[in-house]
Amino acid sequence: MTLLLEQLLNGLQLGVMLFLMAAGLTLVFGVMGLINLAHGSLYMIGAYAAAWVQQRTGSFLAGIAAGLAAAAVLGMALEAAILRRLYAREHLDQVLATFGVILFCNEAVAMLFGRQPLMAGPPPWLSGFVEIVPGVPYPAYRLAIIATGLAVAAGLYGLITHTRIGMRLRAGATHRDLLGALGVRVGVLFTMVFGLGAMLAGLAGALTGPLLSVQIGMGERILITTFVVIVIGGLGSVRGALAGSLLVGMVDTLTRAYLPTTLRAVLPASDADALGAGLSSMAIFILMAAVLLWRPRGLFPAHG
């Protein structure tokens, strides 16, 4: 029972991190019609910048700030240099060009930091455990991530539904062509949206770095999962991104936690573990396939 609670919280934590990634990605798709594979690279940059600064300065919060800044700056530079030429292109062109960006970023990071993973850990003041329920200690750092993620989700919700910028975002998501005609400075809006998405990705990277290892290729791994999330949730829909990320976070975490042990009942231990790990990795894709076959446009498709 305690294991279940712990795993549910882990699932929530993964879900919340996925939401940070997915919200940016789906907003960029909804408002600009851009499929951005390099979103994972922004996550990676955030993680690297945060870890590096944390190692140099000893300050965790400085690291987080650095991660946010690095991702935002890189994101906006990418947008200005390359991505804005892709808005009018077919999705296939966008997929290919942003794939090129991934290749470039991975090698650039390898040149700067080498291929060995960077080690970063949670700060001392978050390294302990918290007893959320008596007798169930849970890592304080993970709780902090959950709290941060939920706060960001709430802030994003407020931004989108209660502010003028949010109104323009929603309008842009459904009626891109009209925005310019209505006098909204579309170029500025697009850059801002991209910057916001990049910052969210950087934040996710900076926060998750201490939990996983900071290495090249971490961006691709989470990118695929993020795409699964937004396809399940519905392209362009932030609400869908939230639903999708929680769903995927739970399914992924719970299968990884329970499948190998379940298989041990019928298979020798190492085979069970390998098969269990493999099947758990497959789980979210099976989920996506099932959702797409039932609702080809996702659970909460954005209108328009």
Next chain:
Amino acid sequence: MLDISGLCKRFGGLVATDAFNLAIAPGELHALIGPNGAGKTTLIGQLAGELHPDAGTIHLDGADLLALSPPARVKAGLTRSFQITQVLMQSTALDNVALVEQIRQGHSFRFWRQAASDRRLTDPAMAMLDRVGLAPRAHITAENLSHGERRQLELAMALATRPRLLLLDEPMAGLGASEAAAMTALLAGLKGQLAMLLVEHDMDTVFALADRITVMQNGRAIASGLPDAIRADPVVRDAYLGAP
């Protein structure tokens, strides 16, 4: 032969089709007119099978069309032409019509024999192009044809399916005076050989060609009958000019 009964379609709060009835006899050219926003495009979508009505029935010679997918409706004898030309731009006029002919003949899972040299396809295609007056331009790529020629190609493709009922969605769209006259003559030449439902804004064409006319407004058929009767009908005048 076409029998539309009680067709209804709403989009949220907007009623696009409202208990719409229409009947077309074999060989009849029936025109559908109405002010903008009357619901003509939605109706065509439902007839073609791209939209599903909320209620009502559509029968073609007794066969229930609503149970059929768009390709199946073509096989059943109902073909539509598009208001915005939808020809294959990178293929020649002949290739376009030959492809239609190939699909009509039904043997497309052939992997070896070259289609371009297959006389069973190119001969009927050439004949069809000749009929619409495009024979001299047969080997020109569609994107290099003029707008009027593309409208002719559009019609040729629709006719190549050998429909029993042809749905013409604003065939005059974008045509100049002489091109429009040519198209009108073309359609006049088809009268009697097949039934046609002509959706058009160009009143000259409508009154020149139609055997019967139905007027649509706000999704309903507000008047239906012979051209002279429609011309004189005060309800129709109000619909176009606004009630006093």
Next chain:
Amino acid sequence: MAETPRQIAVLALAAALFVALPAIAAATARPDLITLGSQIAIMAIAVAGLDLLMGRTGLPSFGHAAWLGLGGYTVAILATHAAQGSLPPWVTQAWFAWPAAIVIPAVLALAIGALCLRTTGISFIMITLAFAQMFFFLFIALKAYGGDDGLSMRRRNALPFIAPRDDVAFFYVCLAALALVLFGLRRLAASRFGTVLDGIRQNERRMAAIGLATFRYKLAAFVLSAAIAGLAGALHVNLFRFASPDLLHWTMSGELMVMVVLGGLGSLWGPVFGAAAMVLLHAFLAQWTEHWQIVLGPILIAAVLLARRGLWGAVGGRRRGASGGRA
């Protein structure tokens, strides 16, 4: 399919180069050139299969590597079982193993395509990616077949008259396979089936409106492209005598898409040039710097942004009356 005189000249030159490659390799004492040549031929086969789907039918699949890997693993797994004695030894003969490597991906593609083709556009791209990832993780999880470390094959599938370790002979086999595939696809493109696919690519809505049930044709193209990739996979594993899950990784699917676009989407000869460009870039850039991929990224971006018709289109020069490298 009218090639321009310049294109024909380039084709002839390329063909001559290929045929003469073993002689060149012997003369320059560079046996690795033969491996390179084989790799190019094999990749070109896989890319040609993808081009049928992407360039001819207009279906961008981000999961093509799965079929490559499945074909390769079929051959490797058959060899493993034959070595263990659980299958008779003749399963390692090419006449059995290679058709198996073609049929198994094709059958799976039939089932998976039937599901994927219910979506369109970006969802289609993503769902093909998803299924490919599933297979990737599956092979990583199968410890019995090497898992993460991959599966080696002690010797190549037996071909009549050809010694297993004869690299030159194997190169010519790959070349012959490539020639067969390209010739077959060329016929296919101009056949009734091919014109239907092209029509679907240009305007699927119109195709439905003239009475074509498009689904079965898209599915047939999907299955055929998987079968071709399966053959390429079998040849690949034969070349290196090693099957690895990396063959199914989504970055491999990405590279296959890059090769299609580099060569020229929908241009039947483009796959050869796209594959050659990629393999040669890999090989030569890697000699200069460990970080050669930093060049590959911008090359790809530039290719997408600037060169719409790919290398083959660029060779052909400006064509009057057509906007693709297509007649």
